[in-house]
Amino acid sequence: MDIAILIYDGFTALDAVGPYEVLSCLPKAKVHFVAKEAGLKRTHTKALSLSADYKLADLPNPDIVVIPGGTKGTMVATKDETILDWIKKAHMSSKWTTSVCTGSLILGATGILQGLKATTHWYAKDYLSQFGAEYTNDRVVQQGKIITAAGVSAGIDMALYLAGEIAGKEMAQVIQLLIEYDPTPPFDSGSLVKADKSIIELAQDAAKSEFE
Amino acid sequence: MDIAILIYDGFTALDAVGPYEVLSCLPKAKVHFVAKEAGLKRTHTKALSLSADYKLADLPNPDIVVIPGGTKGTMVATKDETILDWIKKAHMSSKWTTSVCTGSLILGATGILQGLKATTHWYAKDYLSQFGAEYTNDRVVQQGKIITAAGVSAGIDMALYLAGEIAGKEMAQVIQLLIEYDPTPPFDSGSLVKADKSIIELAQDAAKSEFE
Numbered sequence: 001m002d003i004a005i006l007i008y009d010g011f012t013a014l015d016a017v018g019p020y021e022v023l024s025c026l027p028k029a030k031v032h033f034v035a036k037e038a039g040l041k042r043t044h045t046k047a048l049s050l051s052a053d054y055k056l057a058d059l060p061n062p063d064i065v066v067i068p069g070g071t072k073g074t075m076v077a078t079k080d081e082t083i084l085d086w087i088k089k090a091h092m093s094s095k096w097t098t099s100v101c102t103g104s105l106i107l108g109a110t111g112i113l114q115g116l117k118a119t120t121h122w123y124a125k126d127y128l129s130q131f132g133a134e135y136t137n138d139r140v141v142q143q144g145k146i147i148t149a150a151g152v153s154a155g156i157d158m159a160l161y162l163a164g165e166i167a168g169k170e171m172a173q174v175i176q177l178l179i180e181y182d183p184t185p186p187f188d189s190g191s192l193v194k195a196d197k198s199i200i201e202l203a204q205d206a207a208k209s210e211f212e
Numbered sequence: 213m214d215i216a217i218l219i220y221d222g223f224t225a226l227d228a229v230g231p232y233e234v235l236s237c238l239p240k241a242k243v244h245f246v247a248k249e250a251g252l253k254r255t256h257t258k259a260l261s262l263s264a265d266y267k268l269a270d271l272p273n274p275d276i277v278v279i280p281g282g283t284k285g286t287m288v289a290t291k292d293e294t295i296l297d298w299i300k301k302a303h304m305s306s307k308w309t310t311s312v313c314t315g316s317l318i319l320g321a322t323g324i325l326q327g328l329k330a331t332t333h334w335y336a337k338d339y340l341s342q343f344g345a346e347y348t349n350d351r352v353v354q355q356g357k358i359i360t361a362a363g364v365s366a367g368i369d370m371a372l373y374l375a376g377e378i379a380g381k382e383m384a385q386v387i388q389l390l391i392e393y394d395p396t397p398p399f400d401s402g403s404l405v406k407a408d409k410s411i412i413e414l415a416q417d418a419a420k421s422e423f424e
Contacts, residue, residue, distance in 0.1 A: 014233040014391065017260075021226040021364065024257045025418070031259040040263055045236045047243040048229075051252055051261040101392075121392060139396045151392030152233065156365065161398045170411065173401035177415040179226065180313075180333060180363025182402030183395035184351045186373045189385035190394030199382065203389040206237070 001166075003031045004062035004090065006106075007041040007052050008083065010073010014152050015100040016050070019066050022159035025175040026167050034059050036082050044071040044210065056086040061093045064162075068155070069101030069121060071210040078109040088112070096162060097146050100155035104148040108133050116143040121151035122192050123207035137193075153190075156181065213378075215243045216274035216302065218318075219253040219264050220295065222285010226364050227312040228262070231278050234371035237387040238379055246271050248294050256283040256422065268298040275307045276374075280367070281314030281333060283422040290321040300324070308374060309358050312367035316360040320345050328355040333363035334404050335419040349405075365402075368393065 003023050005016050016033075024031045035041055035052030042049050065087065070077075077083050087110045091097045099107045104120040107113055108131025118133040118141055119125075125135040139150045140158045149158035160181070164172035189195035195203070215235050217228050228245070236243045247253055247264030254261050277299065282289075289295050299322045303309045311319045316332040319325055320343025330345040330353055331337075337347040351362045352370045361370035372393070376384035401407035407415070 012233070013229045017225045017229040020260060021224070024259055031257065033260055045243065047236055048232060048245055049263040049265070051263065053261070122389075139394065140398075150394075151390075153368065153391050153393040153395065157396050157398065164398060169399065170414070173399045173407060173411045174414045174418060176397060176399050176401045177334075177403070177407045177411055178363075178418060179365050180402055181365040181395075181397055182351065182362075182406060183365065183393075183397065184369050185388060185393055185395065186352075186369065186376060187381065187385045187388055189388045190392055191389070194394060195385060195389045199385045199389055202382070202386045206386060206390060 001026065001028050001030065001064065002059060002062040003029055003064040003066065004034045004059045005031065005066040005068070006083070007033055007035050007050055007068065008073055008077045009042050010044050010076065011041065011068045011070040012101060012152055013043045013048055013050065015068030015070070015103060015155050016066070018153060018155035019100060019159035021179055022156060022163055022175055023064065025178055026163055026171070032059050036080065044073060056082065060089060062090055063095045065090050065094050065097045067099040067103035067106050069099070069103040069105070074102045074105060077106050084110045095145060098148070098158060098162065100149045100158065101151045104128065105131065107148070112146065116146065117141050118148040119150045120148065123204065123211060213238065213240050213242060213276070214271060214274040215241055215276040215278065216246045216271045217243065217278040217280070218295070219245055219247050219262055219280065220285055220289045221254050222256050222288065223253065223280045223282040224313060224364055225255045225260055225262065227280030227282070227315060227367050228278070230365060230367035231312060231371035233391055234368060234375055234387055235276065237390055238375055238383070244271055248292065256285060268294065272301060273305045274302055277302050277306050277309045279311040279315035279318050281312055281317070286314045286317060289318050296322045307357060310360070310370060310374065312361045312370065313363045316340065317343065319360065324358065328358065329353050330360040331362045332360065335416065335423060
């Protein structure tokens with residue numbers, strides 16, 4: 001089972017590494033980090049690089065496609081024809097096509113979210129409609145074989161759900177225990193619904209400075 | 213504020229990337245991925261490499277030390293005198309010294325957990341006592357300026373707690389919203405207390421094959 005995780009300069013590391021950590025535990029999983037050109041890709045913070053061991057052309061027919069988001073670099077990727085063509089073709093034969101965070105904007109730019117419900121990082125929700133998708137305020141949104149996840153950390157929940165669909169709930173629970181995913185956040189401000197207004201305003205300012 | 217995240221061949225990516233994603237949002241944070249020698253370090257799955265931009269000697273006095281865990285490579289690191297010496301010296305002047313998952317075994321090997329409570333990945337809990345530490349079944353365990361976190365994903369919770377200690381609860385909540393950390397796992401088997409016996413047995417077998 002070939003899993004292709006797309007990376008590019010400006011992606012957010014946890015968007016990619018959350019699903020990677022879960023999906024790499026699946027039986028027969030072969031995880032490949034792919035990019036337009038193989039080599040190091042810098043994350044949006046610029047403090048970290050991950051290696052794409054493969055170029056897109058090396059993995060034309062992955063079983064699972066994972067598109068992480070990011071900030072400015074993601075917007076660049078939404079206009080990169082090489083990336084968009086690869087996603088469009090990979091999606092034709094994939095079993096699952098997925099995104100995390102603003103990765104759904106890249107998916108959207110290929111046209112495959114047209115008329116579908118989808119999610120993204122809360123800050124970017126208004127961007128989805130320009131790709132014909134309907135923003136849905138769920139953490140994980142499935143439309144057939146397409147699954148989009150909300151911001152950054154939501155990729156872990158998405159991947160566990162996907163693991164259950166692929167290998168059964170027992171295996172997904174084994175993976176959850178292996179990564180000791182018993183989340184106990186010390187605060188309860190992880191969504192627009194739960195955070196205080198003052199927190200939302202500060203987060204919006206911070207996101208805007210990263211994103212625009 | 214210099215944050216040093218140690219990586220080494222065989223580390224687990226999410227152990228490092230969870231805290232990185234949180235701590236890099238802190239005001240004035242300068243996150244550095246460090247290793248014995250700078251360059252690419254392969255994760256325990258062998259499917260991914262992260263780049264250590266700095267060698268240990270470049271960051272002798274970080275404000276925050278983060279030690280991620282892993283599987284076999286972690287046990288190798290517990291015997292690497294260069295790594296242990298760096299941690300011991302960094303700990304003398306650090307504001308916070310932290311570990312995620314089996315990273316606490318590396319901390320333990322330096323002697324600094326002697327007589328303290330600590331946590332680690334559930335599979336490795338019996339290893340802690342050989343370093344004079346007392347395993348504690350909490351997700352995040354603080355002893356003065358030392359904080360240890362449970363397996364893999366627990367580093368996110370640990371880092372949010374730490375963010376609150378460093379920059380205040382408001383900032384920690386802003387970061388939680390920025391990474392949309394409103395965890396909604398589709399199953400509830402993320403700890404030994406919550407998982408079914410059959411799931412625990414399967415996970416133990418899988419962990420054993422990775423770890424030994």
